Amino acid sequence: MSFKEVVRVVVVGEPGTGKSSLITAVATENFPDRTPPVLPLTKLPPDFYPDRVPLHIVDTSSRPEDKGRLEAECKKADAIVLTYACDRPHTLDQISSYWLPELRQLEVKVPIIVVGCKLDLRDERQPSLEQVMAPLMHEFREVETCIECSALKQIQVAEVFYYAQKAVLHPTAPLFDQETQNLKPRCFRALKRIFILCDHDRDGALNDAELNDFQVKCFNAPLQPSEVAGVKKVVSEKIAEGVSENGLTLTGFLFLHALFIERGRLETTWTVLRKFGYDNDIKLREDLLQNPSFKRASDQSVELTEKGEDFLKGIFSAFDVDGDGALRPQELEELFSTAPSSPWEEPEYKDTVETNAAGGMTLNGFLSQWALMTLLDPVKSLAHLIYIGYPGDPASAFRITRRRRQDRKRQRLQRSVLQCYVFGPTNAGKSSVLNALLGRPYNEIHAHTEGYRYAVNSVEQLGGSKKILVMKEIPEESVRDLLQDGLAACDVAAFVYDSSDEASWKRAAELLVEIATHGESSGFEVPCLLVAAKDDMEPDSNAIQNSARVCTDMGVEAPISVSMKLGDIGNLFRRIVDAAQRPHLSIPETEAGRSHKHYRQMVNRSVTLVAVSAAVVVAGVAIYRAYSLRKNSSS
Known part of the structure; x- marks a missing residue:
């Protein structure tokens, strides 16, 4: 299976090097007496070469006025045949001094076959092909192979295009490093x-x-x-x-x-x-990653099933060679040694889960990282389950959750992986909250988070059951961009502010209103919690009074006071999980939203009154008609 329906080969080179004669010779097995300046598209049928893939050969003109068309054809090529004439050494010099640099400048990244035409006219005193081409191929790695041929004598003509097709269907570059062998x-x-x-x-x-x-x-x-x-x-x-x-x-x-x-x-x-x-x-081919399809609404997510988690637990145990309950970097590398690379090399997976004192990834961290990858990129999660040997139908490892809108209507969340967006002004303590989720000590040094950052861990609830909590830190400058994508993927929002700084509180309150307004307009309202960080410092009295008023006005809980420095986080993460699991509660209401809600209620009440009045009228008419019929029948 080659995955190519047609291979398109473009033939380029200096004028008079034999491009058209070479194409005619391979198509007809004869040397042409006369050829047009540029041949029309030449097609070789599927059975011409063993791979049974049709070959389309494009001739080109080397005239300066035709350069635009030549460049366009090169950019559409699957492979390039670059010709020189064996009896004209300067055309060979042009290969390295003009043609190969020109193709690089055009960013033509396809295999190139360098072909010496007119082999029958070659001077035997010239250096051998190997002597000439070895330095060329060393300098220009895109040159796949070099070959000499004679269209007149039918010497290695078919081989030229066989090598070109082979370079496309069976490329060397992905398989083998020529330098290291x-x-x-x-x-x-x-x-x-x-x-x-x-x-x-x-x-x-x-x-x-x-x-x-x-x-x-x-x-x-x-x-x-x-x-x-x-x-x-x-x-x-x-x-x-x-x-x-x-x-x-x-x-x-x-x-x-x-x-x-x-x-x-x-x-x-x-x-x-x-x-x-x-x-x-x-x-892995894309068609192998279509089951399951992961087709879902914007407010649905993908999670691992119990079967998928059980497989991962077994894999973890198998690669925990030293039995310390954690995977060292070497053990993790070995686990993914049958995948193209570790799936967690991208920035969003860096420093996101708990580790032991030696930096090894614990089982809880391992499962949490898979849950995060499944949430963010389920196809990637599917592919890597296959790479590491998941048995049976991969679809059995995943499930698509119920829509969040339905969760709100039913007043209960069913999903196992909950996503919390963490908003707040710069230096409010958002990163410290994420670190606390991972069980890490407080760090005095503040480092501004560039882009989104994730932290994920399991949170034990009352009764002993666990949920995986994914916290996504939203830098203040990224809020607008985030809202363009919407809040459909958010289960709960936390607004962190410095309780000793009135300005920090004001900005957190502005963000709360912005998120609440967006939720009301988009139909994806989310439960919201306020987190008063840095409780070890002297609290700002204005922040205390204003936060109480805002909470009352918007109908949300009082702020949760925490001090990461003192390690006093109370039951913050459990409360976040509880809020996410009861999606109909803790939803803030703005003044505009309240007015709109009141307006809807009035409209609904009016519609109900009209409906009742109409029903009364209809019933009255029916009673009157019945009475009339009875009266007429008795008379």
């Missing part, structure tokens, strides 16, 4: 995962039966016993640890693929990768 990390990791999947008895080696199953799956042909023995012999002669008494080891398996690539048999490794679901970037 090693498999690239992502290829290494993918092949390691494939090896583990094929090692059914989990003994660290592929026995003869497992090797045969692998061969049938990838190439639809069994291996004969002599072929299996031959493979193991080749490996053991080159690398002793490549074969054990149980069969071909991971080291031997990786060595074989490096050998295939070095010998130009890239299609072998690509066939294996594609059979196991990888695309050209050596990541």
Whole structure:
């Protein structure tokens, strides 16, 4: 499976180097007596080459007035064939002095095949192809290969476009580092995962039966016993640890693929990768990540199921080699060694969960980090569950929650992962609140948070059950941008302010009104709590009086006083979880919202009165008609 319906090859080069003759020769197997200045699009059918993918060949003009069209064609190309004439050395010089730099400037990032045409006219006293091309390929890594041909003599004409197509369908760059002569990390990791999947008895080696199953799956042909023995012999002669008494080891398996690539048999490794679901970037194909689809409304989220969590607990235990109840960085790296990379390298996953004293990620932190990734990017979570070996249907690891609007109507939240947006002015103590959720000590040094920051941990409720609380710190300057995306993903909002600073309180109150107003207008009202931080300092009397008035006016609870410095956080996180779980309560109401609500009530009351009056009239008419009928019948 190549994932390409058509390969488009554009032929460029100096005038008179034989571009049109080369294209005609491959299409007709004849040398043309005369060719037009530029050939029309030439199509080679699917059965022309073994990969059975049609090839479209685009001829180009080298005239200055046609440069715009040439550039446009190069930008649409899957591969470039760059020609020079073997009998005209200056055209070869133009390859490195003009054409390759020009293609770089155009940001054409496709494989390039450098082709010496008119091989039949080559002067034998000229340096060999290897001598000329080795420094060129070292300087320009985009050059995939170099070849000489003769359209007149039909020498290596078909090979030119075969190499071009092969470079597109079976590229070297994602697999192999030419400088170090090693498999690239992502290829290494993918092949390691494939090896583990094929090692059914989990003994660290592929026995003869497992090797045969692998061969049938990838190439639809069994291996004969002599072929299996031959493979193991080749490996053991080159690398002793490549074969054990149980069969071909991971080291031997990786060595074989490096050998295939070095010998130009890239299609072998690509066939294996594609059979196991990888695309050209050596990541799982998108179509494999469509189940479940994760299609949901803006106020729904995705969570792991109990089955998904149980799998992760088992994985954690398996990779906690030293049994200390935490994953050290090395153990975490090994856990994700079958994925393209660790999924938690992006900034939003840095420093977000609890760790032990040595910096290892605890089980609670591990599950919390997965919950965060599932909340933020469920497709990424799905992909990495597959990478680390989730068995069975991946859909069984996820569930989509009920809509938050329905939760408010039913006055109860069902979800297990709750998201709290943390608002507040600069230096109010928002970061300290997030650190406290992770059980970290207070830090005197204030550092302004750039962008959004997350902290996630489990919170125990009364009765012993637990919820995962995700706190998202919103920098003051990011509030407007956040509101453009809306509050649909927010379960509860906390407004942190410095209780010793009246200005800090005023800004927190402004933010509260802004969020409440947005919720009323968008229909996504959220429960809100005020957090009076720095309770160890002298409280500002105006802030105390004004906060009491605002809470009364807007119908929210009195501020929760905390001191991160003294470690006095009371039951802050439990109260946040409680507020999220009762989404119909603690919703602030602005003056405008109250007026609008009053107006709606009046309208509803008027509609009800009209309906009742109409019903009375209808009933009166019906009674009158019945009376008339009775009177008429009796007379």
